[in-house]
Amino acid sequence: MPIKDLNLELGPGAEFDTIRTMLLRWGALAHGVGDDAALLDVPAGSRLAVSTDTSVENVHFRREWLSAEEIAYRSVAAALSDLAAMGATPLGMVIALTLTEQWRAQIVQLADGFAVASRDLGAPIVGGDLSEGSELSIGVTVLGTVERALTRSGARAGDALWVTGRLGGPLLALRALQSGTAPLPAHRDRFAHPVPRLREGRWLAAHGATAAIDCSDGVAADASHLAAASGARIILEIDRLPLMAGATAQEAAQSGEEYELIVTAPGTLDHRAFEREYGVPLTAIGHVEGAGADGAGVETHEGAHRVPLPRGHSHFSG
Amino acid sequence: MPIKDLNLELGPGAEFDTIRTMLLRWGALAHGVGDDAALLDVPAGSRLAVSTDTSVENVHFRREWLSAEEIAYRSVAAALSDLAAMGATPLGMVIALTLTEQWRAQIVQLADGFAVASRDLGAPIVGGDLSEGSELSIGVTVLGTVERALTRSGARAGDALWVTGRLGGPLLALRALQSGTAPLPAHRDRFAHPVPRLREGRWLAAHGATAAIDCSDGVAADASHLAAASGARIILEIDRLPLMAGATAQEAAQSGEEYELIVTAPGTLDHRAFEREYGVPLTAIGHVEGAGADGAGVETHEGAHRVPLPRGHSHFSG
Numbered sequence: 127m128p129i130k131d132l133n134l135e136l137g138p139g140a141e142f143d144t145i146r147t148m149l150l151r152w153g154a155l156a157h158g159v160g161d162d163a164a165l166l167d168v169p170a171g172s173r174l175a176v177s178t179d180t181s182v183e184n185v186h187f188r189r190e191w192l193s194a195e196e197i198a199y200r201s202v203a204a205a206l207s208d209l210a211a212m213g214a215t216p217l218g219m220v221i222a223l224t225l226t227e228q229w230r231a232q233i234v235q236l237a238d239g240f241a242v243a244s245r246d247l248g249a250p251i252v253g254g255d256l257s258e259g260s261e262l263s264i265g266v267t268v269l270g271t272v273e274r275a276l277t278r279s280g281a282r283a284g285d286a287l288w289v290t291g292r293l294g295g296p297l298l299a300l301r302a303l304q305s306g307t308a309p310l311p312a313h314r315d316r317f318a319h320p321v322p323r324l325r326e327g328r329w330l331a332a333h334g335a336t337a338a339i340d341c342s343d344g345v346a347a348d349a350s351h352l353a354a355a356s357g358a359r360i361i362l363e364i365d366r367l368p369l370m371a372g373a374t375a376q377e378a379a380q381s382g383e384e385y386e387l388i389v390t391a392p393g394t395l396d397h398r399a400f401e402r403e404y405g406v407p408l409t410a411i412g413h414v415e416g417a418g419a420d421g422a423g424v425e426t427h428e429g430a431h432r433v434p435l436p437r438g439h440s441h442f443s444g
Numbered sequence: 445m446p447i448k449d450l451n452l453e454l455g456p457g458a459e460f461d462t463i464r465t466m467l468l469r470w471g472a473l474a475h476g477v478g479d480d481a482a483l484l485d486v487p488a489g490s491r492l493a494v495s496t497d498t499s500v501e502n503v504h505f506r507r508e509w510l511s512a513e514e515i516a517y518r519s520v521a522a523a524l525s526d527l528a529a530m531g532a533t534p535l536g537m538v539i540a541l542t543l544t545e546q547w548r549a550q551i552v553q554l555a556d557g558f559a560v561a562s563r564d565l566g567a568p569i570v571g572g573d574l575s576e577g578s579e580l581s582i583g584v585t586v587l588g589t590v591e592r593a594l595t596r597s598g599a600r601a602g603d604a605l606w607v608t609g610r611l612g613g614p615l616l617a618l619r620a621l622q623s624g625t626a627p628l629p630a631h632r633d634r635f636a637h638p639v640p641r642l643r644e645g646r647w648l649a650a651h652g653a654t655a656a657i658d659c660s661d662g663v664a665a666d667a668s669h670l671a672a673a674s675g676a677r678i679i680l681e682i683d684r685l686p687l688m689a690g691a692t693a694q695e696a697a698q699s700g701e702e703y704e705l706i707v708t709a710p711g712t713l714d715h716r717a718f719e720r721e722y723g724v725p726l727t728a729i730g731h732v733e734g735a736g737a738d739g740a741g742v743e744t745h746e747g748a749h750r751v752p753l754p755r756g757h758s759h760f761s762g
Binding site: 160161162164165166167168170173174175176177178179182186207214218221224253254258259260261263265267268270272275278338339 | 446478479480481482483484485486488491492493494495496497498500503504525526527529530532535536538539540542570571572573575576577578579581583585586587588590593595596597656657658673
C-alpha cells in the first residue's frame with residue numbers, strides 16, 4: 127500500500143494504522159505524500175543523482191544484533207552514502223518497507239530510526255510503500271542534486287589515493303557479533319550507526335577530487351572498482367591505512383560497510399583543512415598509475431615487490 | 445548488491461552472474477549504472493515526480509497466475525501508473541529485486557519483463573539493487589518530469605468525473621484465478637498486462653483536467669481519495685461506468701489494479717478527440733459538488749435517493 131494514501135482518514139485496518147503511526151512519528155520530516163507521486167525541484171544548473179539500496183533481514187543484518195531504530199537508520203545511511211560518493215546533496219528519499227507481523231509491532235521504533243536518519247542526514251521522506259511479507263526488507267531510494275558530480279572513472283595517473291575516517295570497526299564488530307561475543311562499543315557504533323560523508327564528499331568534489339567511491343565492500347575491493355572504472359592501476363599502501371583501535375592493516379583493508387569515502391585527488395589536497403572542518407581524518411593511502419601492460423587493477427607492496435591485492439569482502443551476505 | 449557494480453568484471457559468483465545476465469538482456473535500456481548514483485537531467489521549467497511501488501509474491505500476486513515476464517512487466521506498469529496520474533513523463537526507474545534461489549533460475553524471464561516495460565513505456569533502467577531473500581519482491585521507484593502536475597486536490601464543484609478505458613477485467617480475472625478457473629483472455633490480459641495511461645495523462649493535464657488519480661483500489665475507493673483530497677463530494681453514476689464485457693456495474697466499481705485514470709475536468713472536455721487520439725474510451729461517470737454539511741465523500745444513486753458508496757477493494761492482499 128502506498129504510504130501516500132495514508133494521510134486520508136480511511137478507517138481501520140492494520141496497514142492504515144501502521145502508515146498513520148509512521149506519518150505521526152515523522153511529522154514535518156515527511157513531505158508531499160498526499161499524491162500519486164511526490165513533486166520535487168532540481169535547481170537549474172544541478173543534475174539529479176539517484177541510487178537505491180535494499181536491506182534484508184538475515185541477509186544484511188540479524189535481528190539480534192541491532193535495535194529496530196538502528197536497522198532503520200542504517201538502511202538510510204547506507205543509501206545516502208552513495209550520494210556522498212557523488213558529491214551530491216540529498217533532496218529526498220522514498221522508503222519501501224516490507225514487514226512481518228512481528229516487525230509490525232516495532233513500527234514506532236522503525237519509524238523513529240527513519241526519522242533520526244531523515245533529520246540528521248537532511249533527507250526528507252517524500253514517499254513510500256508498505257507491504258507485508260515473510261521477512262523484514264527495507265528499500266531506500268535516495269535522490270540528490272549535484273552541480274559537479276564525482277564519478278568512479280576520473281582517477282588520473284599521478285593522483286594520490288585518499289580515505290576518510292578510520293577503518294576496521296565494522297569488520298571487528300561483525301566478527302564479534304557472528305561469534306556471539308559483544309563487540310567493543312566503538313566498533314559496534316561504526317557498524318550500527320555509520321555516518322555517510324555527505325558534507326565531506328561535497329568538500330572533496332569542490333577541492334579537486336577526480337574520482338570517488340564509498341567504502342562498502344572494503345578499501346581493497348572498492349579501490350579495484352575505481353581502478354577498473356578509471357582504466358588505471360592503483361597502488362594501495364596497506365601500512366598507511368588509518369586504523370580503528372584494535373584493527374590490523376589487513377582487517378582495515380577488508381572491512382566493508384564502512385561508508386567512508388575513497389577518493390583520488392592530487393597529492394597536494396589540503397587534508398589539514400578538511401580535518402579542521404569536519405574533525406575526520408583524511409589520509410593518503412596510495413597513488414594512481416597508468417594501466418600499462420598489466421591492465422587496470424590494484425597492487426600493494428610486499429617487501430620490495432608489488433603484488434596484486436586479494437579483494438576482501440566482509441558483507442554479511444551469502 | 446547494487447546493480448551498478450555489475451558492469452565490472454569482478455569474477456564469478458551467483459550475484460554477479462545474475463546482474464551480468466540482467467545487464468546483457470537490458471542492453472541500452474539500462475543507463476548510467478556504473479557509478480554510485482545515476483545522474484539524470486530535469487529540464488528547466490519541469491518538476492521531478494517520484495513514486496515507489498513494491499510487489500511481493502503471495503501478497504500482490506501468486507506465482508502460478510502469471511509468468512515471470514508478466515510479474516516483472518506488471519510491477520513496472522503499476523509504478524509508472526502513478527506518474528501517469530500526475531501527467532508526468534518517465535525519466536527513468538530503479539529496480540530493487542529480491543530473489544529466492546528458485547526465482548534466480550528465472551532471471552532471464554524477469555529481466556525480459558523489465559526490458560519490455562522499459563522499452564514500451566519509455567522508462568530507462570537507471571539503477572537497481574539485487575538481494576537474496578525468502579520470497580520474490582520487486583520494488584520499483586519511478587522518476588518523471590512534469591510541467592503542470594495533476595494532483596488529487598484540484599477537483600472543483602461543477603467538474604465532471606471521467607474515467608479512461610473499460611472497467612472490471614482485473615476483478616473478474618482475479619476472481620477466476622483465486623477460484624482455480626481460467627479467466628477469459630480479455631480479463632486476464634487486463635490483469636497481467638496493464639497499460640499505464642502515460643500519454644493519456646499528459647493529454648488530460650493539457651486539456652483542462654483539474655485532478656487525477658490512477659485506479660488501483662477501484663473507482664469507488666479512488667474517487668473517495670479524490671473527494672477527500674479536494675474537500676469535495678463526488679457523485680458517481682454507477683450505471684454509467686464503462687464495462688469490460690462480462691462485468692456488472694458493481695464489479696466495475698470495485699475492480700482494483702485497473703491502472704486507468706480517474707479525472708475531474710469540465711464537462712465540456714472533448715472526449716471524442718481523446719478517443720480518436722488514443723483509441724481508448726473516456727467516459728463521464730459523475731460530477732463534483734461542494735462538500736456541504738456532509739463533508740467530503742462519494743455518493744451514488746439508489747432509485748431516487750443518494751446513498752454513500754461502500755468502498756470496494758479488490759487487491760489480492762491480506
